[in-house]
Amino acid sequence: MYQLNDFAQRTDLDNALANNVAELLSNALSQKGKASLAVSGGSTPKGFFTALSTKDIDWQNVTVTLADERWVEFESEASNTRLVHENLLKNKAAAARFFHLKKAGECNQATLAQLNTDAKNNLLPLDVLILGMGEDGHTASLFPCSEQISSALALDNTDALMKVVPQTAPNDRITFTYAHLAQSKNIILHVCGAGKKVVLEKALSSNNQTEMPIRAFLQNPDINTQVYWAE
Structure with a gap:
């Protein structure tokens, strides 16, 4: 299921989301002395990242990672790892740890086995998960166009991380699987713009998850997905 949180301005969304995530991380830190946060890339979360980076929490005991990543070098403009380092892991959040999905070399079975x-052992289940959504309804790197989509969405997939090769987007990807993303304690979908509102409405109009993988989060009665949207 889902709950829509609608904001008139993106800055209002960024600040509200940053406050919420900071509180969720602080609660996890109080309960167990550590916390984990997975974020998504793209231009949409930059303002949220900056707002969150200023929050006064115990960042040195927070581990930040990505819901998915392109298999590109850090220097690439396509690197979400670079995006997170430049926009989130600064100010007070510079003290946080970062769990790298992209490793040196190829994304082969040995690399995936070690990452899993x-x-x-060190990260899952996630305390907070921030998802994005593409125009095709993909989230993380759960692409409807990929040959891996069935296994990526399978609830009995024991792999936390897997390689995905989208047919309609550049670069091989590494992504957390739905089975493990769905175990996150707090799940938030962050989207902006009229176009994404149309995609969101389409996602809510049917239950075919393979066609639009974001439906797996929005329509699962056991998952409370908080949707943050602004024009």
Whole structure:
């Protein structure tokens, strides 16, 4: 299921979302002494990242990662790892740890096996997950056009991370699988603009998850997805 949080201005959304996430992370820190946050890339979250980076929480015990990443070098303009370092891991949040999805070399079975072990031992389940959504209804790198979409959405997939090769977008990807994203304690979808509102409405009009993978989060009765939207 979902709950829509509608904002008139993107700056209002950024500040409200930053306050909410800071509170959720602080609660996790109080309960267990550590917290984990997975974010998504693109231009939409930049303002939210900056607002969150100024929050006065115990950042040195927070681990930040990405819901997915393109298999590109850090220097690439397509690198979401670079985006997060430049826009979130600054100010007070510079003290946070970062769990890298992109490793040196190829995205092969050995690399994936090690990443899965590290994620399961040190990161999961996520305390806070911030998702984005593409025009095709993909989220993270759960692309409807990929040959891997069925396994990526399968609830019985024991892999936390897997390689995805989208047919309609550049670069190979590494993504957390739906089975493990769905276990996150707090799930938020962050979208902006009239176009994304249309996509959101389409996603809510049917339940075919393979066609629009974001439906797996919006229509699962066991998941409370908070949708943050602004024009």
